[in-house]
Amino acid sequence: MFEKFTKLALESIVLSQKIASLQKTVEAEPEHLLISLAALDQSSVKQQLCQAGMSSEKIEAAVKVDLAEVHLKSLQELLSASNSAPLKEIPFSKASIGIFDRAEKLRDDHNQVGVGNEHLLLAVFQLEKELTCKWLGEEKSDAIEGTIKQNLECSKALQ
Numbered sequence: 001m002f003e004k005f006t007k008l009a010l011e012s013i014v015l016s017q018k019i020a021s022l023q024k025t026v027e028a029e030p031e032h033l034l035i036s037l038a039a040l041d042q043s044s045v046k047q048q049l050c051q052a053g054m055s056s057e058k059i060e061a062a063v064k065v066d067l068a069e070v071h072l073k074s075l076q077e078l079l080s081a082s083n084s085a086p087l088k089e090i091p092f093s094k095a096s097i098g099i100f101d102r103a104e105k106l107r108d109d110h111n112q113v114g115v116g117n118e119h120l121l122l123a124v125f126q127l128e129k130e131l132t133c134k135w136l137g138e139e140k141s142d143a144i145e146g147t148i149k150q151n152l153e154c155s156k157a158l159q
Contacts, residue, residue, distance in 0.1 A: 001100065004107065006114040012036045013100075013120075020090040027093040030128045034135065037121050045121045048144055099123040110152045122148045 002010060015036035020028035038049045092100070100115075102123035107115045125132050125145040132141040 004104065004113075004115050006116045008040070009103075009115055009117050009120055012040060012117055015040065016096075017090045017092075025090065028090045028096055029093050030095050030099055030124055030131055033096060033099065033120065034124050034128075034131065037117055037124075045117045045148070048121075048147060095128065099127055102127055106152065110155065112152075112155065118148055118152060122152065 002013065005013070012033065013036070016032035017028045019032045019035055023032075025032075037045050040046060099120065100123075103115045103119035106119045106122055107113075112119075122145065125141065125148065129141070132145075135141075136144065
């Protein structure tokens with residue numbers, strides 16, 4: 001399923017599973033993916049999310065409320081920690097799988113080689129409107145969705 005995903009997109013997906021595991025949930029949900037996209041320092045979409053109001057502080061607050069006191073710094077450390085005990089692998093929810101499928105379609109629509117974090121984020125915004133509005137508000141949610149679409153269109157035109 002993930003053969004055509006970029007390294008950074010795969011890191012976001014793996015981190016979303018780790019977040020779900022720390023929360024002791026049954027499945028990795030779209031909210032876990034959104035948090036992982038916003039939490040990764042090297043994520044190409046982190047700046048866009050911050051500009052839309054999804055600051056590190058807001059992520060930290062949401063993580064504390066939504067994910068049982070898991071802290072943002074510990075999320076970032078999870079990905080790079082090679083000596084930590086392995087976490088239980090958590091399956092993805094149907095909604096998350098739908099996001100991955102939509103991200104692949106977006107990649108195809110824009111004639112791009114790999115599925116990146118931009119595709120994942122746009123898929124979250126398109127398929128999980130209630131979630132993105134909860135975090136950013138409807139106006140900012142719509143604005144960032146438009147920005148991501150525009151960025152993908154620009155990269156398509158450059159190819």
